[in-house]
Amino acid sequence: xHLKYLRLIVYVTAGLVLMIMLTVLIRSSRRPAAPLAAxxxxxxxxxxxxxxxxxxxxxxxxxxxxxxxxLTLATVVTDVPGFVIIHTSTDDVPYTHIGTSALLPAGTSHxxxxxxxxxxxxxxxxxxxxxxDNGDSVFTNAExxxxxxxxxxxxxxxSFTIEE
Numbered sequence: 001x002h003l004k005y006l007r008l009i010v011y012v013t014a015g016l017v018l019m020i021m022l023t024v025l026i027r028s029s030r031r032p033a034a035p036l037a038a039x040x041x042x043x044x045x046x047x048x049x050x051x052x053x054x055x056x057x058x059x060x061x062x063x064x065x066x067x068x069x070x071l072t073l074a075t076v077v078t079d080v081p082g083f084v085i086i087h088t089s090t091d092d093v094p095y096t097h098i099g100t101s102a103l104l105p106a107g108t109s110h111x112x113x114x115x116x117x118x119x120x121x122x123x124x125x126x127x128x129x130x131x132x133d134n135g136d137s138v139f140t141n142a143e144x145x146x147x148x149x150x151x152x153x154x155x156x157x158x159s160f161t162i163e164e
Contacts, residue, residue, distance in 0.1 A: 076112055082145070094127040101114045
């Protein structure tokens, strides 16, 4: 009789141990994995050069944007000399380059005119992107005068719609 109770106690104990082990295993699988590296690797679009300038303070501000062949940028803040490039959009992403500001010095610039290669129309979506100068004081293309990035890796770009 004692042997039956002893077997019962062993089976119940083994069952409890198994349930505890399963509970621990399930709970540990819900925890997020530990990071593989102490510092994350930034994700950079293939179109962006790996040596692109990262800025904590660069920005573009526009007030009004009526239709026509000229825009005025209200304020541009940049850590390095550069240009603001105006693009048309296709599927809500920058597409055709239609305008370039004059070379802007590092710091804050106000009331910057940008001549456009085509007329804009009311309701048209455009983008303004900040590029750094490669040292020749002339905007050549996005590869030579690369985009300026925010610390999280996005370009210093604003989208805006031409007003009526």
